[in-house]
Each structure stands twice: as C-alpha cells, then as structure tokens.
Amino acid sequence: MAGGKETPRQKLIGIMYLILLALLALQVSSSIMEKFKFLDDSLSFANDNAEKKNDSFEKGIQETVSKNGNRPSDVAVLDKAKKVRDEAVEVRKVIEDLRAQLIKVTGGLENPEEPSSMYKGAKAETEVEELMIGINKSGKGYLLKTEINEYCDHLTKITGDKYDNIALDGAEDKRISASEKDLKRKDFSELNFGQTPMVAAMAVLSNIESDVLKYESSALAKLAESIGADQVKFDKIFAAYNAESKVVAAGTKYKAELFLAASSSSLKPIYSADGRNLQVKDERGLNEFTATPGAYDVDGNCKKSWNGKITFKHNGKDTTFIVKGEYIVARPVIQIQSASVSALYRNCANELNVQVPALGSTYAPSFAGSTGGEFITGASRGLITIVPSAPEVTLKVASGGNAIGEQKFKVRLVPTPAIKFLINGTEANEKQGYSVSAVRSAKIEVKGDESFTAFLPKDARYNASVVEVALARGARYVGAPLTFKSGNLDVSQLLQSARPGDRLIVDVKKVQRANFHNTLEDVKIPTIIKQVPLN
DSSP, X not given: OOOOOOOHHHHHHHHHHHHHHHHHHTTOOTHHHHHXXXXXXXXXXXXXXXXXXXXXXXXXXXXXXXXXXXXXXHHHHHHHHHHHHHHHHHHHHHHHHHHHHHHHHTTOBSSTTOTTSOBTTTTOOHHHHHHHTOTTSOSHHHHHXXXXXXXXXHHHHHHSSOOOOSSOOTTTOTTSOTTOHHHHTOOHHHHHHTTOOHHHHHHHHHHHHHHHHHHHHHHHHHHXXXXXXXXXXXXXXXXXXXXXXXXXXXXXXXXEEEEEEEEOSSOOOEEEETTEEOEEETTEEEOOOOOOOOOOOTTSEEEEEEEEEEEEEETTEEEEEEEEEEEEEEOOOOEEEESSOSSEETTSOEEEEEEOGGGGGGOOEEOTTOBSXXXXXXXXXXXXXXXXXXXXXXXXXXXXXXEEEEEEEEXXXXXXXXXXXXXXXEEOOTTTOBOGGGOOOEEEEEEOOHHHHHHOGGGOEEEEEEEEEXXXXXXXXXXXXXXXXXXXXXXXXXXXXXXXXXXXXXEEEEEEEEOTTOOEEEEOOOOEEEEEEBO
C-alpha cells in the first residue's frame, strides 16, 4: 500500500485507538466513554488539518502546472489530482452523514450549543447495530464498506500504485490473530459496529476517515512527482574532453575535443556496458574492464568495441541512450628469460622467468592450460619451472585470468654422460696396465655434460647401477664375473686369483640419472667395456 507518512500526533492517536478498543472489549466503566470522546475529537481535529493540507497540495500542483506553461501532459496530471480530491470528498461526505445519523438516533448532544459536548447516547449499542448492521445485514455499514473500497480501487487505477482496501472483514484483517476465531468470522460492519457503544463507533468512523485522507495525500504526492516527467532538467554542468589517444609519440599531433557536459541530480539513470551494470560516481557510469586478446593484425593490434546503455524514466517510460566505444588492444610482448638453460631438457626442471612489461604492476601471471609437461609456479611473480615430457612444450600465459599469449618450446634430450673407469682414483691406463699388488681401488665414474651440469645440477646426478667385472686369462674367464649395483667396485676377490698377463674386464651395463624430484630414470648409453692388463 502506498500510504502517506503519519505525523507524530496521528501515530499517538492510532495507538490510543487500539488501546481503547481493547478496553472496550473488557466492558469497563463509563469513564472510558469520555476517553473515546477525546479520541474522536482528536481524530476529527487531525482529519481537518489533513484536509487543509491536501487542499494546499492540489493548489500547489495547479500552480506548478501553470508555471510550466500548462503543458498537456501536466494538465492531465492535474485532472487526475482533481479526481482524487473529488472522490475523497464524496467518501468523507458519506462518513460525515453516518456520524450525523448516529448522533440523531442516539439522542443528540448533551449541549447542542457546544458541538464538542458529550453525546447523550454515548453508551448506546442497539441503535448503532440497527443503523450500521441492520436486519439481515441491510445496514449502512455495508454501503460504507463498498464506498471506501471502491475509492481504494480508483486510486490504484489513477496513480498506478497499489492501494489496499481499508474496510476489511475479520478474515482479511491481518491484525487479528488466527486464534481469535470469533473475530475472524465477523464481517466489516459486525467487527467495527457490533456491540459497540455509540461514542466508540464515532471514533471508528473518524479513524476510517483518517485512512481515507492518508490515501488521498499519498496519491496527490505520487501525481505531483510526475509533473514535468517528460522534461529532462540538467542541474549539474561540467567540462570534459575526449582525446584520440593519451599516448602520443614525439613529433606527432595530439588531438582532443573539449566540450560541456551536464547531468541531472533528479534522474537516477542505470548505466550498463555489454550487459554489466556499471558503478556510478559523480552521476557518471564507470566502464572498467580488463582488455582481452583477439585476432591481432600484422602490427600486433586488435580493434574492439563495447556497447553501453544509459536508461532512465522519461514521461513514465524507460528512455535509453546507446553508446558505442571503440578501442585497440595491443598484443603484449611476452619476455621469457631462462634462469637455467637456453633450451628445455626433457624430464628436467627448466626454470623460466616469464614477464609482460606492458602490464606493469597489474601483471598477475598464471599458466593454466599449458601442455607438454609439468608446470610448477615459483615463489616470485613470473617464475615457473617446466618439466617437459613431450618433444614440444606449449606455455600459455595469462594475467588475472585473462589470456595474454603462448610460447612454444622445442625439447631436447639430456646429453649422454661421460663414463670413466678409475683405478686408484685416476682414470685407468688401459695400455700399460697395473701390477696385481698395485690395484687398491676401482670405480666407475659417470659425469654429465659440462654445460648441462653447470645449469641443471639437480638434474645431472648420475650413477652406474649395473656393472659387471670379470678376470680374464687368455680367452676364458677365471671364475664367475662379479655384478655390482653401483660404481664402487670391490675387485679384491678377483685379484686373489690373478696372475701376471691376466686382464680385468669391466662391462658397464646400466646407468641411471636422478632428476630434481629424486626420480631415477635409465640413461641410454652405448656398449662400454673397459679392459685393464695386469702385470
């Protein structure tokens, strides 16, 4: 319901009205009748003031329409305001006639010379029921209900706002608890005028009249708002400019348009762009978004546009202005610096530093969707470790969830390591050999490519995992060969059976590499057999 605001006095009277109705139900003493008379007088006084206010409201509408030049749309509003006033007057006349009839059928005033004096039949109930309820519900209370609720319906049609019915049956009145079944079964007339003293019935009528006047005031206020609705009045003027570009190269022309713009504090436009509602600041919509990549031309530029709307109420209808903005997205340059190597090695931790200088401090990199291996984000912005598992790796770069571009890398295999056979800590002399007693220790040493080891030391840890060592005499082995699971070779057992002219034959069968994950992988190596003569 579009009801008007109540004054503090009206609120106080409403509270008193509810309290006195409750006291009435308790059949209290006749002193309460005086309280009802006071309530009736207070409501009547408030209603007279509200009537004067509404009359001034109508005159104010008429003056405004005249000042605006009696425009047809405003004259139509004035006609509606007059209709609201006329219908309110008719309803009030019905109420005043009923008040006069109640006074008459209950004996009139105690002092006819004093309109505010007490009623002679203030406690009369039967006369009230006969007039307002009647035989077989033929009383005037039912006509009153029809008049009042028709008035509410008319206001709804005139203003477009919903005005709920004032005259309610017990089943419709939400103020009555569902547990009060007797009251819920009563209709409007029975609820307000059944077993009701005359003075209380007068207060009920004054309260109904108060609701009618509040509705009237609300409807007039609604109509007053629509005066000049088809005129857009701008009360805020400011200077603005539109430049072709904020970035200008030295030696080129800078172009900008300088103009006056205006806005209206009375309008509440809705700003949107590409379906998004925009934040409003200083009566202007702020269209802010992150530019996304597109089909770049040979110069690395992509032409794009956005569609904006500004919508506000105009002459009772939505009025929309369309704005189209064009802009160019420049392809950001992705700079990739390697913190490890100049190329990516398969199954190794290749550390890269990926930066996009054009984004500056807004750069918030992510690499989701990259393919061809494992991608581990580093602790610092832009650092990423790539562990390739395919011949080619695609690194997809995004910032703040928006795609920037991608970079493809070829993947090379890890260089074959060098394998050396050491005797007594130095590389074995396969030509001159050693005396049997001179051999104190033997070892297979596996070393990675020098450049690979320097840049990726965590991925260049090798070990001979299967080495077979035999003692040969002529074309035969002396005893069974020994198999070692590491590069440390204990050949003392073989040397116990050695004679001058025998040979130590070392066959490196398997080499493994531990990567940065400490995961072991077999390394493809050529057949490596070392032969050392024993003197």
